[in-house]
Amino acid sequence: MADFVIVGAGECGARAAFALREKGFDGTITLIGSETHLPYERPPLSKEALVAGAGPKLVADAERYAAAGIAVLSGRTVLEIDRAGRRVRLDDGTALPYDKLLLATGARPRTLPGMACGGRIAALRSHDDATRIRAHLVEGSHVAILGGGFIGLELAASACTLGASVTLIEGLPRVLSRGVPAEIAAIIASRHAAEGVEVLCGAKVAGIAERPGEVRLTLEDGRIVAASLLVVGIGAVPNTELAEAAGLAVDNGIAVDGLLCTSDPDILAAGDCTSYPLPLYGDRRVRLESWRNAQEQGQLAAANMLGGGEAHCAVPWFWSDQYDMTLQIAGLADGAAATVRRDLGEGAFLLFHLDAEGRLIAASGIGKGNAVARDIRLAEMLIAARRHPDPAALAAPETRLKTLLAA
């Protein structure tokens, strides 16, 4: 009987474990994670977990793991992969043999040089982080957020909702400069301003000092921001150390091929920790930190651990919820030669990004609730099919995108 081991018990690892059983694998499955919770979904951490104090949203409860015969080792860390002996060594001294190994080790928050989290400085990645941050988000408190990316902005929205005042500091000239069109980022920034968030763009931090009862940031222009908590949201770093130490190829993430195989054919990698070629974008190597990517790659890795030979060919997709607005993006917009706007009413709109040959390469949309979801999903299918849709049809809201897909 074969032994499969999955290192990393997040969305990706847990989905892979269940997918193995769904595909009929009858060997042993061991899912190892360093957190003490069962695998949970991370998107709620910046939203429901902060605003409502919701507990972790589990991928599955303990009964489902038991029923599927998946052994979950929580609070355990893998220290070493012994490739020659095909074993992983754990922090409790045990060693587990594997026939196939999946690395779904995820990512961790990037930190400020020489500054660890603790005290009044926090980052948001785990449910325990969210619990700790939530304790500071009370009526009248002041939270400073460093970084105007998705984590920082979602956290700002949640903090506002709880009655805390927020100063958000972004070093670049605008928020969401990575992957979100300026037109949409401007709408998000102005909504935050309208909700009372102080958004400081182009602001560089000169110093951070913890003092009794507060943390004090000095900006390069001399301005001082005093807050009860500083949350650092300046990106994530892939957890590649285990792979590197085992001599696996690493290139901005554990480097895998289209089948999610590392440079060792018995070791696969998936999710946030992985960089991989995107066939739809000229096999450009990317690393995506997104919920759906984690889920899809987990399932694909499971298929390929069983010899499925299925190549990853998904369109990158992600979303962000802030206040009552949802932003969704499909594809990669950099390299776009033209942009077409489609207005859906009530302020909701989509931007379609076309390359020089008129091929649809990305679509971004924002609106209340799920106003843009259906069109973004159809855009994703048009992108996957490498279509060159008529720009006038894209711009006309009365043209159903489904008809473009059938054309």
Add this chain to the structure above:
Amino acid sequence: MSDTWIEVCAADEIDEEDVIRFDHAGRTFAIYRSPEDTYHATDGLCTHEKIHLADGLVMDHIIECPKHNGRFDYKTGEAKGAPVCVDLRTYPVKVEGGTVFIGL
């Protein structure tokens, strides 16, 4: 058991291969028209995170949640894989005189 038939809308108010939201007595439903021109009804909220399915995309016999792409067969309510694992409840539908009714 006898269903009470509740009027939903005119049959042509739902496009082919599409879905609308229907709220009634504090509950919310999704009413579908299939590519074969048959009508169907399910609970309106996804079993994963309580998102209105009527904002999602109908492709053939599948409704896909607009938030996380959970998929269900709207004719049977069957959940078609992660992230959804709980089936949707379905309801009988009839069309009479060009009007769609849901049986509750």
